Amino acid sequence: MASDTTLTSLTLAEAREGLLKRAFSSAELVRACLDRTDETEPKIRACLRVLRDQALADAAALDAAGPDPSRSLWGLPVTVKDVFLVRGAPSTAGSRMLESYMPGFEAGVVTRLREAGAVITAKTNLDEFAMGSSTEFSAYHPTRNPWNLSRVPGGSSGGAAAGISARQAPGAFGTDTGGSIRQPAALCGCTGLKPTYGRVSRYGIVAYGSSLDQAGPLARNVRDCGMLLAAVAGPDGSDSTSSRVPTEDLSALAPPAARSLRLALPRELWEGRFEPEVEKVLGAARSLLEGAGASLETVSMPSLRYSVAAYYVLAAAEASTNLARYDGVRYGYRTPAKGDLLSLYRESRTAGLGPEARRRILLGTFALSSGYYDAYYKKAAQVRRLIHDEYVETLRKHDFILAPVSSIPAWPFGSFTEDPLTQYQLDVMTLPLNLAGGPGLSLPAGLGGDGLPVGIQILGPHFREKALLEAGLLLESLFPRLPEPSFAES
Ligand code: GLN
Numbered sequence: 454m455a456s457d458t459t460l461t462s463l464t465l466a467e468a469r470e471g472l473l474k475r476a477f478s479s480a481e482l483v484r485a486c487l488d489r490t491d492e493t494e495p496k497i498r499a500c501l502r503v504l505r506d507q508a509l510a511d512a513a514a515l516d517a518a519g520p521d522p523s524r525s526l527w528g529l530p531v532t533v534k535d536v537f538l539v540r541g542a543p544s545t546a547g548s549r550m551l552e553s554y555m556p557g558f559e560a561g562v563v564t565r566l567r568e569a570g571a572v573i574t575a576k577t578n579l580d581e582f583a584m585g586s587s588t589e590f591s592a593y594h595p596t597r598n599p600w601n602l603s604r605v606p607g608g609s610s611g612g613a614a615a616g617i618s619a620r621q622a623p624g625a626f627g628t629d630t631g632g633s634i635r636q637p638a639a640l641c642g643c644t645g646l647k648p649t650y651g652r653v654s655r656y657g658i659v660a661y662g663s664s665l666d667q668a669g670p671l672a673r674n675v676r677d678c679g680m681l682l683a684a685v686a687g688p689d690g691s692d693s694t695s696s697r698v699p700t701e702d703l704s705a706l707a708p709p710a711a712r713s714l715r716l717a718l719p720r721e722l723w724e725g726r727f728e729p730e731v732e733k734v735l736g737a738a739r740s741l742l743e744g745a746g747a748s749l750e751t752v753s754m755p756s757l758r759y760s761v762a763a764y765y766v767l768a769a770a771e772a773s774t775n776l777a778r779y780d781g782v783r784y785g786y787r788t789p790a791k792g793d794l795l796s797l798y799r800e801s802r803t804a805g806l807g808p809e810a811r812r813r814i815l816l817g818t819f820a821l822s823s824g825y826y827d828a829y830y831k832k833a834a835q836v837r838r839l840i841h842d843e844y845v846e847t848l849r850k851h852d853f854i855l856a857p858v859s860s861i862p863a864w865p866f867g868s869f870t871e872d873p874l875t876q877y878q879l880d881v882m883t884l885p886l887n888l889a890g891g892p893g894l895s896l897p898a899g900l901g902g903d904g905l906p907v908g909i910q911i912l913g914p915h916f917r918e919k920a921l922l923e924a925g926l927l928l929e930s931l932f933p934r935l936p937e938p939s940f941a942e943s
Contacts, residue, residue, distance in 0.1 A: 460485035461620040465529055465677040468623055472528045473520050479528030483512040483572050486530040490575060490621040496940055497597045497606075499616035500575040501535045504542055508574045515570060525684050527570030531624040534610050535576040536583055536659040537668070539563050546659040547579040547591040547609075550785040550805035560657030561689045562626055562668050569684035574622050577612030581807045583633055583661045584772065585609050586876055587869070590809040595866060598641060599938035600905050604863035607637030613671050614641035618938050624681050625671040630662045631764055632858075632883025634669050635895035639858035639908020642897050642935045645671040646678040646922070649915045650890040651696030653682070654689035662771040663694070665764075665887045675896060675925035679703045682918060701919040708927035709920075711745035716911070717851035718749055721757040722882055728861045730901030735857055738898040738909050741931045742855075749855065752847055756839040757885050763840070764884040765877055766820045766833035772810075773817030779805060812873065837888045844889035844912075853924055854912040857882050858895050862905035882910070892918050894925045899933045906935055 460482050463471065471477055487505050494500060512528065521527050538544045538556035545551045563573065580590035588596045588611025596611045598604040599619040606615040610627030614637035617625050627634045629647035638645030646669045653668045660666060670681030683703040689695040718739075727735065743749055779785035781801025788800035806814070820829040847854060859882060869876035886893040891912055898909040911928065913921035 457485040457488070461489045463623060464673050465623045465680050468529055469527070473522055475520065478516045479512040479572065480509060480516050482528065483508050483530050483574060486574055486622050493619040493621060496602055497599055497615050497619055498594050499577055499596050499612040499619065499621060500532070501545060501547070501578050501593055501612070502542055502576045504573055504575055507541060508572050511572045515572070521570060524568070524570035525680060526566065529571050529624065530574045530622045531566055531571045531626065531681070532575040532577050532613060532616050532622045533563060533573060533625070534579050534613050534627045536579065536628055537563050537626060538657040539573055539576065542576055544576070544659065546583070547581045547593065548806065548810065549592045550779045551659070552786060556657070558657060561654030561691060562685045563657065565685040571684070575616065577610070577616055577625065579612060580609035581810050582659065582772070582776065583609040583628055583630055584809050584813055586632070586636060586880055587864070588612060589866060589870060590807060592807050598863045599940055600642060601863065601939070601941045601943065603865055603943045604905065605640070605866060607640035607863065609633040610671065611637045614638050614643055614645065617641065617643040617671050617673060623673060624677060626668055626681070627671055628658060628666055628668050629887065630665045631768060631887050632880050634671060635858055635883050635893060635908070635910055636880070638671050638895045639897070640863040640906065642906030642938065643671055644674055644678050644894070644896045645669065646682060646918070647886060647893045648682060648686065648918055649696070649892045651694055652686050652892070652916065652918065654685070654692045654695050656689055656691040660775040662768040663775060664771060665768060675894065675922055675929050676706060678894070679706055679922045696916070698916045703919055703922065706919065706923050706926060708923055708930060711742070711747045711927060714747040714924065714927070715851045716742070716747055716749050716853055716855040717752040717847050718855050719754045719757055720751050721754055722856045723751070725860055725881070727857070730903050730905070731857070731860060731862055731907050734899040734901055734907035735909060738932055742928070745931055750851065752851070754843040754847060756836060756843050759836045760840055760885045760888055761877055761881050763833040763836035764880070764888060765816070766829050767837060769813045769817035770820045770830050771817070772813045773821065776806070776810065776814055781805070809873070840885055840888045841890065844885070844891060848914045853921070856910050856912065858908040858910050862901055862903065862907060886912050891915050892921050894921050896925055896929055897932065897935050900935055904939060904941060
């Protein structure tokens with residue numbers, strides 16, 4: 454059935470208005486999104502599971518009770534990456550290891566989404582355990598980029614971003630350990646926010662790098678990201694790393710005057726090599742900002758040079774400990790082969806984990822081993838501190854840091870699967886934010902001549918998401934609006 458495009462093209466804020474005015478029901482809106490999902494899935498495969506029956510039942514129950522303006526996401530369809538535990542739905546984290554895992558409890562984010570009245574429509578695809586930048590490492594299938602089906606959607610939250618861009622839902626949640634919200638948002642032409650570490654509960658999210666993981670929204674625009682963040686932000690007693698810093702009121706966002714905006718552009722990120730189309734769009738974005746009166750100042754953050762090395766030691770170290778639980782006994786896939794305990798562990802993990810997860814476990818276990826700990830883990834932790842301090846120092850003199858998200862646009866499948874180090878290097882723009890712990894917003898800067906979207910990010914002071922979103926509104930108003938994605942074949 455063809456989907457109702459008048460409903461699927463609405464932003465979250467517009468859809469909320471329509472729901473509260475009873476212009477349409479939650480069931481109608483949810484059904485339109487599910488139909489659109491059915492229509493676009495054969496092309497992009499953004500979802501690991503579409504929760505059709507449950508979503509329609511949830512929407513019908515909301516409709517029966519009537520619109521509730523006190524619930525900020527009442528009746529609105531939202532997808533979640535398959536690392537968020539949802540009751541009654543398998544949560545695989547993109548891994549064979551968790552293929553048959555049925556959670557008995559729900560992620561804090563999901564609970565809050567439900568309390569706000571949202572309807573969860575799908576669990577979206579990702580690189581296995583959120584390790585990757587292209588969604589090609591999903592154990593199930595890759596996701597394709599709606600702007601060009603021969604290209605990756607970015608990752609690891611590639612399903613979330615592709616789904617937003619294909620209008621499968623107006624809102625999505627992903628996680629960002631080293632760029633996994635911002636980079637796929639940029640490559641798919643949508644908007645994504647990585648909140649400050651600790652702003653959003655990690656309870657019930659399959660862990661990758663616990664000191665870096667942070668959940669956040671993807672949507673069609675900045676305001677919708679604000680709506681989604683507001684619904685889930687704040688302390689959670691079930692997550693000891695969730696912050697007690699009071700949440701800000703995000704209900705009334707207004708862009709600042711461009712003339713008052715002081716942006717720092719780290720030369721370590723801007724002076725690298727860019728693909729020409731990306732360079733053009735980023736150059737135009739800078740000119741638009743300058744033309745509007747914002748001050749753009751090149752700064753130096755020398756420690757950023759080491760962010761890829763530091764991140765891949767720290768993230769792999771944390772991953773190796775987080776993934777140790779999947780041994781076929783305590784958690785995860787268990788091999789049917791009979792043998793001693795060691796071969797049970799070995800065979801379960803060999804069958805359950807893909808090549809990238811295995812690589813990270815080996816790397817991380819090595820970095821943590823006695824004799825190498827000081828040389829790798831400790832050094833990386835020291836570099837992390839330097840990056841954090843440079844970040845804070847830069848934001849003492851400037852309102853925000855402005856940076857590219859990716860030096861290349863969405864790339865063809867298979868470009869880097871044989872060359873993981875080059876793929877790691879591509880993360881250089883996004884990793885520093887996670888090491889510093891601050892919030893960052895990625896939004897479309899424009900479309901390259903190749904028909905692929907290019908993103909830009911602004912990074913702000915810890916726990917100042919409101920100011921960040923407001924600055925995002927200004928940037929969004931200056932940059933060209935993207936057309937609908939083309940679903941081009943090549
Ligand atoms: N690409 C980075 C990695 O592979 C970041 C992934 C993420 O943010 N989850 O680790």
